[in-house]
Structure formats: C-alpha cells, structure tokens
Amino acid sequence: MGVLVTGGAGYIGSHTVASLLERGEEVVILDNLYQGHREAVLGGTLVEGDIRDTGVLDDIFTKHSIDAVIHFAANSLVGESMSNPGKYYENNVYGTLSLLEAMNRHGVKKIVFSSTAATYGEPERIPIEESDRTEPTNAYGETKLAMEKMMKWFEHAHDIKYVSLRYFNAAGAHESGKIGEDHNPETHLIPLVLQTALGKRKHISVFGDDYSTADGTCIRDYIHVSDLADAHVLAVAHLRRGGTSGIYNLGNGQGFSVKEVIEAARKVTGREIPVQIEARRAGDPAVLVASSKKAREELGWNPSRDRLEDIIESAWSWHQHHPDGYGGKDNK
Ligand SMILES: NC(=O)c1ccc[n+]([C@@H]2O[C@H](COP(=O)([O-])OP(=O)(O)OC[C@H]3O[C@@H](n4cnc5c(N)ncnc54)[C@H](O)[C@@H]3O)[C@@H](O)[C@H]2O)c1
Numbered sequence: 046m047g048v049l050v051t052g053g054a055g056y057i058g059s060h061t062v063a064s065l066l067e068r069g070e071e072v073v074i075l076d077n078l079y080q081g082h083r084e085a086v087l088g089g090t091l092v093e094g095d096i097r098d099t100g101v102l103d104d105i106f107t108k109h110s111i112d113a114v115i116h117f118a119a120n121s122l123v124g125e126s127m128s129n130p131g132k133y134y135e136n137n138v139y140g141t142l143s144l145l146e147a148m149n150r151h152g153v154k155k156i157v158f159s160s161t162a163a164t165y166g167e168p169e170r171i172p173i174e175e176s177d178r179t180e181p182t183n184a185y186g187e188t189k190l191a192m193e194k195m196m197k198w199f200e201h202a203h204d205i206k207y208v209s210l211r212y213f214n215a216a217g218a219h220e221s222g223k224i225g226e227d228h229n230p231e232t233h234l235i236p237l238v239l240q241t242a243l244g245k246r247k248h249i250s251v252f253g254d255d256y257s258t259a260d261g262t263c264i265r266d267y268i269h270v271s272d273l274a275d276a277h278v279l280a281v282a283h284l285r286r287g288g289t290s291g292i293y294n295l296g297n298g299q300g301f302s303v304k305e306v307i308e309a310a311r312k313v314t315g316r317e318i319p320v321q322i323e324a325r326r327a328g329d330p331a332v333l334v335a336s337s338k339k340a341r342e343e344l345g346w347n348p349s350r351d352r353l354e355d356i357i358e359s360a361w362s363w364h365q366h367h368p369d370g371y372g373g374k375d376n377k
C-alpha cells in the first residue's frame with residue numbers, strides 16, 4: 046500500500062517524501078506547484094494538480110493503491126490570511142473537505158495532517174500542551190482548527206482516523222543538501238536571517254523588542270524539518286497498527302528569542318548580520334514553546350537535531366549552495 050502526500054513539493058512535504066522513500070514506501074505526490082518545486086520531489090510519482098479538483102483525486106485513488114494520506118497542501122502566510130481570509134477558507138478548509146470526501150468515496154481511512162502552533166493563539170501557559178485553550182489570533186490558525194474539527198466529524202461518521210501534528214517553527218534543510226526551504230515570498234525568520242548573511246538583504250528586521258521577554262524579542266521553538274518528517278512517518282505507522290486519532294505538538298521544548306537566533310546565525314556563518322528594530326508584527330504571540338511529551342510517548346518520536354546552531358548550520362549549507370533557491374540551483 047502507498048501514501049498520498051498532498052503539498053509534497055513544498056518545504057516540509059518534500060522532506061517527508063524523502064523520509065518515506067528512504068523507508069521504501071510507494072509515494073504519490075499531489076501538488077499544484079503554487080509554492081512547491083518540481084526539483085524538491087526526490088522520487089515517487091508527482092501529479093501536478095489541485096486538492097480541490099475531485100477528478101484528479103478520484104483518478105489518483107483509482108490508479109494507485111493508497112491506504113494513507115499525509116496532507117500538507119495549504120496556504121500558510123499569517124499576514125495574508127488577515128487581509129484575505131477567503132483565500133484561506135477556500136484553499137485550506139474547502140480543499141480539506143474535498144480531500145476527505147474523496148478519501149471517503151475510495152475507502153481510504155487514514156490521514157496525517159499539518160496543523161500549527163497558530164491554533165493556540167496567545168498561550169495560557171508555557172510549555173503548551175495539546176489540551177490547552179485554542180483561540181487563534183489569525184485566520185490562518187482558525188482555518189487549521191476548523192480542519193482539525195472537520196476530521197473529528199469525518200471520523201465520527203466515516204471512521205477515517207487522523208493524526209493532527211501541530212508544528213511549532215520548522216527550520217533547517219535535508220542532510221543530502223538536495224532540498225531545503227524556498228518560499229516566495231519568504232516570511233520565516235531563519236531563512237531571512239541567512240539571506241541577510243549572504244548579502245541578499247541589507248538587514249534583518251526584528252519585529253518588536255518591547256515584549257515581556259528577557260531581551261524584549263519574541264521567543265519561538267525551532268524544530269528541524271527532518272525531525273518533523275520523521276514524525277509523519279511515525280504517525281502513519283501509528284495509524285496502520287490501529288492507533289487512535291489524536292492531536293500532537295511537535296517542537297523541541299526549548300525557546301529562543303529573535304535576537305538569540307540572529308546571534309547564533311552570526312556564529313554559524315561568521316558573517317555580519319545587520320539588524321533593524323521595527324514595530325511588532327500583528328498577531329505575534331510573545332512566547333510559543335511546545336510540550337511534545339505526548340508525541341514522544343505515544344508516537345515514539347525522538348527529535349535528534351535539536352541544537353539551534355545545528356538547525357541553522359543545516360539551513361546555512363542549503364542557502365549557500367542554493368542562494369536563489371531551486372530557481373538558481375547551483376549544485377557545487
Ligand atoms: N513552515 C512552518 O513552520 C509550518 C508550521 C506549522 C504548520 N505548517 C503547515 O505545514 C504545511 C506545509 O508547510 P510548508 O512550510 O512546507 O509550506 P509550503 O508552502 O512550502 O508547502 C505547501 C505545498 O502545498 C501546495 N499546495 C497549496 N495549495 C494546494 C492545493 N490546493 N492543491 C495542491 N497543492 C497545494 C503548495 O504548492 C506547496 O508545495 C502547511 O499546511 C502549513 O500550514 C508549516
């Protein structure tokens with residue numbers, strides 16, 4: 046039996062496809078290449094198409110023997126979701142509905158889903174546990190919460206089991222050097238800091254230094270993309286052995302401030318990284334750090350690339366060799 050990976054040409058999806066292939070899985074990738082890259086798909090069968098297209102989904106489930114879906118395909122820019130929430134309900138919520146309906150038509154009973162720390166909003170305590178309050182402060186997080194609830198009701202009605210993985214801040218790149226992070230536009234801190242180290246940007250903007258944290262900048266929990274990829278493989282295994290549906294945080298349980306990330310990047314790169322302090326970014330909670338105890342205990346997840354310098358080092362290697370991402374590939 047094989048796995049369908051929606052959004053498998055994107056950043057986290059492509060790393061998960063690589064992990065599945067390493068384990069000898071049959072993989073079909075469905076991506077409309079809105080953000081994804083053909084070159085990021087290291088194997089399997091890539092279908093260029095949209096999760097909202099019922100014909101494409103029916104075709105895939107008819108032609109391939111698929112028992113599980115890993116669902117990454119979504120829009121995920123917090124700022125854009127605030128100015129254009131309709132786009133997020135259309136692609137994320139309607140897209141997931143289209144996928145679940147197709148799974149139901151074809152008797153596919155397992156789904157692993159990309160959720161986010163943004164489902165919590167302003168946390169009530171740190172580290173955050175899965176049972177904590179979920180009150181998203183942006184439309185993106187709200188759509189992810191809606192998709193989690195949709196899966197709950199599809200399980201109730203159609204016995205489709207789900208594992209929802211709430212990632213904190215994904216970072217780093219694959220050890221092969223072949224795949225890494227290439228978003229357009231790029232909004233994430235670590236790639237922007239490294240593009241500044243490369244001289245592609247004049248400075249890194251720090252969004253607010255007046256938060257109630259030790260150095261005034263926001264604290265996040267950075268998790269290596271390959272550790273995230275491993276969690277998806279474990280989640281599929283959990284469902285295949287008859288495990289129950291559930292929601293799991295994925296993070297390292299350690300928080301780093303924006304200033305600490307920049308300092309670590311200076312050490313790793315040995316380059317100057319000019320900083321400009323700017324206003325706070327709307328919708329940013331001060332501190333987001335995960336408790337991933339549940340994923341460790343129930344899925345057997347054991348993230349191994351947890352040092353911030355190592356995560357930045359692996360991203361740096363990717364950015365140095367691919368300064369223009371996949372577009373300007375330079376495989377030195
Ligand atoms: N990057 C992070 O730190 C982070 C954190 C938490 C959650 N997530 C979630 O993880 C998932 C993957 O994130 P990413 O950073 O790899 O994003 P990404 O944009 O690199 O990957 C998403 C992929 O989905 C594809 N896609 C989008 N809409 C589609 C559609 N309608 N049909 C087919 N393909 C479609 C895109 O082309 C892209 O390749 C997303 O669902 C995101 O919300 C990401």
Ligand SMILES: O=c1ccn([C@@H]2O[C@H](COP(=O)(O)OP(=O)(O)O[C@H]3O[C@H](CO)[C@H](O)[C@H](O)[C@H]3O)[C@@H](O)[C@H]2O)c(=O)[nH]1
Nearest residue numbers: 121161162163212213232233234250251252263303326329
């Ligand atoms: O140029 C920048 C970019 C980011 N930041 C700060 O760096 C931290 C990390 O920002 P990212 O944009 O890298 O990531 P977020 O913490 O905003 O992540 C959120 O959005 C992601 C999707 O883009 C995930 O869904 C994640 O779960 C959700 O919390 C934030 O405090 C942000 O304000 C800056 O100071 N300058």
